[in-house]
Amino acid sequence: MSKALNVKPSAQLRTLTLDAHQKILKAKKDNVTRWTSTMDMVRRYLRIKDELSACNGLEDYVLSGRENQVIKEAAKSFHTFNMITVEIQAKGMDLLDVREQFDTLLSHEKYKMMDTYLGQKAKIVESPDFEVGCIKVMRGEPSTLTEEEVAAIAKLKRKSITSNAPEATAELDVDQKLAFNTKRRKVKMNQKLRRDRGPEESPFLDIKMIVSATSNCCERLFSEAKYVMVPHRRGMSPILFESLLFLKKNVEYWNVKTVGDAIQNSKRDKRDDDDFLRKASKVVCRILRNATIIHD
Missing domain, CATH: 1.10.287 (Helix Hairpins)
Known part of the structure; x- marks a missing residue:
């Protein structure tokens, strides 16, 4: 697909796809930072493979029939992976929901090999006993906890x-x-x-409210950062930027009254950073007014 992005093949491809699909379809390359770009590249290839074969200069790079069959099979798996990827990024997903999705995938013979990474006892899991213990509690099965799992989640017990x-x-x-x-x-x-x-x-706290989907929040955080770090805010300090995103991710825990109290406290505070606090409060108010624009 990278060869199809060169000047001459790209021009031919635009003409051919416009005639065949009534719209211009360019070749796509994968992005190492997002696996979904590989899926998009494969989908685009399957859609324009006939036009790619007709482009001059790409004859040596045309895939064989066997290779095309492999690509089609891979596209089916990519579709399955994308379903899970989109689902676990949804708002309100918790550890139990993700675990059920992974277990459903691993129950299929085709994907059992992924147990090394997606299984409950996978080596990449930092604390398997903690994760399994949380899942059992969330399922309402605290009586099935082992001694190791009880010790791992001991701090989540109700007082x-x-x-x-x-x-x-x-x-x-x-x-x-x-x-x-x-x-x-x-x-x-x-x-x-x-x-x-x-x-x-249950003798344990509501784990759904405590053990949040950290990677999920981080993924959304990176996606939403561009709405805050616009060109006219390039001079914003890192600590203020971090504070704004923290407030954005926890918008349900504060309101206009909270901001007002913070402003009043900053007025009574006579430290050297009073000016910073006032500026931060003003920005927080502005972000709060625009919360409906950038909120999911």
């Missing part, structure tokens, strides 16, 4: 409200102690209602 109660309430006055007892009673009532309605509550 009992009755633990250390005497120490926690020792310094409270009477009204506060009474309020604390009322709150504890309501919690116990809610727990009893949940037990009556269904299975016992």
